[in-house]
Amino acid sequence: MPPTHRSSSRYTRFAEVALAALVVVCPLALGGAARWLSWPLMVLAGVAAVLAGVGARRQGQSLRFPLLALPLGVGAALCAVQLVPLPAGVLRVLSPEAASLREFALEPLGLTRARPVSLEPSATWRELSKHLAYLLTFLAAVQVCRSRERRRRLLAVLVFTGAAVVLVGLGHSLLGVSSLLGLKAWEHARPPLMTFFANPNHLAGFLGLASTVGVGLALTTRPRSRALPFALAAGASGLGVVLSLSRGGIAFFVFGQAMLVLWLSRQRREEAGRSLLGGSRSTAALLGLLAVLAVGTYAVTEALWVEARSADSLEKLSQSKVALWPMMARAASAFPVLGMGRGAFEAVFPRYQSEPNPNTLTHPENAVLQVVAELGVPGLLLLAVALWAFIGLLRREGLDALEGASLAGVAALGLHNLFDFSLELPACAVAVLVVLGAVVRPRERGKEAGGPVCLTPSWGLLCAGMALTALGLVALVPGRHRLADAEAELATLVRERAPLDMVRARGLELIDRHPSDYLLYRMVASAHVARGGGEGAAEALAFINRALTLAPRDAVSHRVAAQALLALGRRSQGFLEYRLANEAGDLGVLRGEAVRQARSVEDLVAMTPDSPELAGHLVDALSNVLGRQPLALDYNGWARAHFEGRPGVVGLWKREARLRLLRKELPEAEGACVQVERLEPERLDTVLLRAEVLKGRGEGEAALRAVEALRSRNPMNVELAFTLASWQLEAGLTRRARETLHAVGGLLSDYQQRARMLSMEAEALEREGLLSRAVERRQTAARLVPSSDAYFAVARLQETLRRYDAAARSVREGLELLPPEAREPARAWVTRLESAERSRVETRRKELLDDPKAQELEHLLGDSREPAVEP
Structure with missing residues (x-):
């Protein structure tokens, strides 16, 4: 049957509905982060593409494949290639890192099956489905947007969705609700504007695109009265960008508006026939948006100032996410051929992380690094093709204001993703694809030279669309396994002290599924260490060595390694691991766990970092917490000799003096005090130390006079006043102690200091027999702290x-x-x-x-x- 030429087809209308549903559902699904979104995303994208193809066939239209579809299609193909299990020799050529992981970590555990290039296959399966969904969404949008009315309706859905998201956030703020719709509270996020987006940067990116497209709709809508809803929606979304307090989002949103203004100005100069009315409408719409933004900025001026001050210098900027880029670039350089696997960054990056970071880095927050790391050089080429195609759209002749605004919004969001990863989630990605589909649609006047590839919509082509949809749904089956679920399951077994054989067996199953996740190896090692014994420690060491290979800067892994080594009697290596745990960010491991395991100065030397201050903390822990003064003195002597000439060595001499005073070794305390006076003669602490030595020698009155003289020279020093008052209490001078405390009462800056003063006053009153007044002071101190x-x-x-x-x-x-x-x-x-x-x-x-x-x-x-x- 020959195709029937119609101006519209119900199949195309249904495809438009499916695309509109995608534009709405993705932001509502927690900004695209909801786990359940993968299935409706794939279904709706496949339905939209197939229905759009059927509609094109019934209308006698050809299907268009723009150049921008190439990166999406080839990206999906690369994901599929990354999932193919390869023999060891081929894997060694394509991905030496994946081959070394297999040989070192997996094969000795009996996991000898062929491995793919991807180091996190389940995540790559999900990315394959997502790439296919994006490809089908884009092709469907290109076909549906042939009609001007459908194009405007789809873009209007995006604009009003952005406005609705902002209204939800404003409603939460007005009602004082701190959880989403009063039902879901964010666990690890505190967004300034409570919406479906937990990440303010993603919210700003989505709203910035919606606002810019809204300006385009307002500029091109006739008559003028019908443009008002679009202008209001654009203003609402722009206000949401400001209220998100996202520095990057606000900056690139302003860039997008500036880009649109420049484009409109050029259009006005080039088109001599353009009416003054059209120019005035453009100016009025942009001025209205700027007015809304000015009001929003004024409302959150203080919060914006705080955000701006957090990145007001090059030094602070270097300490932000930009500082992580060199590490991420090194990670990407290790996988030049086919990448580490799409979606595998979270699992693989800890191996290349050279600086401790308490957060789990799921994305590089840089689109270029993301693509290069996960897809290798082919991904970089695809990114270049996408950029070339987008520049071609910008240079395209005959663009109207709506298309110019759409491209400005996409450009701003794309540049924002040099510092963010909102395009990795469906909310922003689907919005961008629909907007681009509306711009690259076939022109009403026919195919242009150099335009997109045209194909007749045969049933075979439609079957290919259905096959891609089916493939995307099938990919979600192995993609259902997630790192977080595996870690939570194994952590539960370890925490509940399940049988060791069960923990090991299940751990191997999960490791086979997620071979690059160091946490799985670490948890199995922890289970072996918790059981105790030499055999368990040896097995734990085997697993923890793999964890440390995959995450050399993981402090907990170093701690587990230390426990296993100590159980095996390898004390020097064990305490060295404790030191590495400290250097990896576990600042309490030395003073808490490691020092309790030490038996000799040699043990303490092995764990000591290259820091006299930390050595001093270990001396304090030995002396004050554990009561092991002889060992503390011996270790302090070693530390003084080891760090001789370093600035922090004077602190070790001070500890030496006080330890000798505690042990009534007065000559040695006098000698240490002399050394402190030689190194820091003018410091207040030095004078106090001399007073303590005098007091230790029984010269209490002289010591008290020295502290009182020091206090008179430093009347604003609250801590010195507390010290003097405590000494006066010890000497029985309760009235003078209370006078000392009252003298600094107006200088106290927090509840802790005021509670301390009240407690000391209560002690003085108690010694004077004024118990009722002492009770009042104690009660006030207890209420304060x-x-x-x-x-x-x-x-x-x-x-x-x-x-x-x-x-x-x-x-x-x-x-x-x-x-x-x-x-x-x-x-x-x-x-x-x-x-x-x-x-x-x-x-x-x-x-x-x-x-x-x-x-x-x-x-x-x-x-x-x-x-x-x-x-």
Whole structure:
């Protein structure tokens, strides 16, 4: 049957509905981050493409394949190539990194099957489906947007979706709702504007595109009255960009508007026949948008200033995400042929991360690095083709204001993705593809020279579209496995202390599925270490070596390695791993876990970083926390000799002096103090140390005079005042201690300092016998800085005053601040106080009963203990 020529086809209308549904659903699906979005994305894209093809056949139109479709199609093909299992020799040629991972980490564990180029196959399966969906969406948009009305309707859906997102955010702000629709709270994000987007940069990118396209619709809509909704929607989306507080989003949105203004100005100069009315409308629309942005900027001026100051210098900029680009470039350079696998960046990058970072980096936040790292040199070529095709669109003759605005919005979003990754999620990606499809659609006047490739929509071509849709859906089956799910499952087994054989077996299954995820290896190693024993430690070491190969800067892996090595008796290596854990970012591991395992100076030397300050912290932990002063002194002596001539060595001499004073070794303390005075003679701490030495030698009055003189020279030093007051309390000079504290009362800057002052005043009053006033001070301090110790101090005073009921209440308040395992002594205290209160009441009652005067008074006033008699 020959094709029937019609101006419209219901199949094309249905394809338009499917595309509109994609434009709306993707932002609502948490900005495209919702897991369930992959299936409707693929279904709607496939339906739109097939229906658009059927509509083209029924209307006798040819299908167009613009140059911009090439990167999408070839990108999908590259994803498919990355998933093909390869023999070891071929894999070694195409991806030496993938081959080395197989040989080092997988084959010794018995995982010997052929491996693909992708180091995270399940993520690449998902990306294959996504690329196919994008390709079909773009081709469908190109076909549907042949009609001017359909093109405007699709773009209007984008514009009004952006405005609706902003209205949702404003509604949350007005109602004071901190969770999405009152149902979902973001776990790791605190966006300034609560919308479906958890990431403010992604929100700004989407709204910036919607606003710019809205300006184009407002400029090209006739009559003028019908343009008002588009202008208002564009203003709302622009306001949302400002309220997002995204520095990059705001900057590139302004760039997009500037680009549109320049393009309109050129058009006005080149088109002599353009009416003055059209020019005035363009100016009015842009001025209206700028007015809305000015109002929004004024409303959030303070917040914007804070954001701007966080990147107001080259130094601060170098410490931002830009500082990570060299590491990411090194990661990309390791996979030049076919990349590490589309979507594999999150799993693979820790191997090349040379600086510790507490965050998981899922994307490079740079479109070029993303493509080069995951697709290699072919990806860079595809990016160049896409850029060439886009420049061709910009140079295209006959563009109207709507097309110019669309291209300006896409250009701004593309440049923003040099510092963001919003195009990696469907919300922004689908919006861009629909907008580009509207611009590269076949022109109404026919095919132009150098235009897109035209193909007759045969049934074979339509079947190919259905096959691509089916392939995309099938790809989601192996793509359903995610890193986070695997990590959570294995972590649950380890935490619940499942049988070791079960943990190992399941761990190997998950490692086989996610071979580059270092966390899986680490969790299996942790399970072996937790079981103890030499055999378990050896097995743990085998797994943790793989984890450290995949993530050399993972602090927890170094800690697990240290535990395994210590269990095997390899102490020097174990403490070296503790040191590496500290250098990788675990700042508490040395003072917390490692120092408790140390038995000798040699152990401490092995864990000591190249920092006299950290060595001093280890001395403090040994002396103050563990009470191992002899070992602390020996280690401090080594540290002083090792760091001789370094700026921080004076701190070690100070610790030496105080440790000697603690052990009553006065000559040695005097010698250490002399060294401190030689190195830092003018410092306040040095004078205090000399006073401490005088005090240790029994010259308390001289020490006190020295501190008082120092205090007179430093009247604004609050800590010095606290020190002097504590010394005065020790000397029994309670009144002078309170005077010292009152002198700095107006200088206290926070609740911690004020609570400390009140506690010291209470101690002075308690020594003077003014217990009621001391209780008031203690209660105020406990309210300022609540803690179990503060409430218990109040309770002890109240108990001394025989206020047992009040004391019991104070103990209960302190008990709530204790961990559950430490509450039993406090409960026993409450029981004792309540018993004492009952005894006191009972004793008082008996005294009243035995006292005739009390009985007579009770008779005159009426016995309240007798029940009232109802009339």
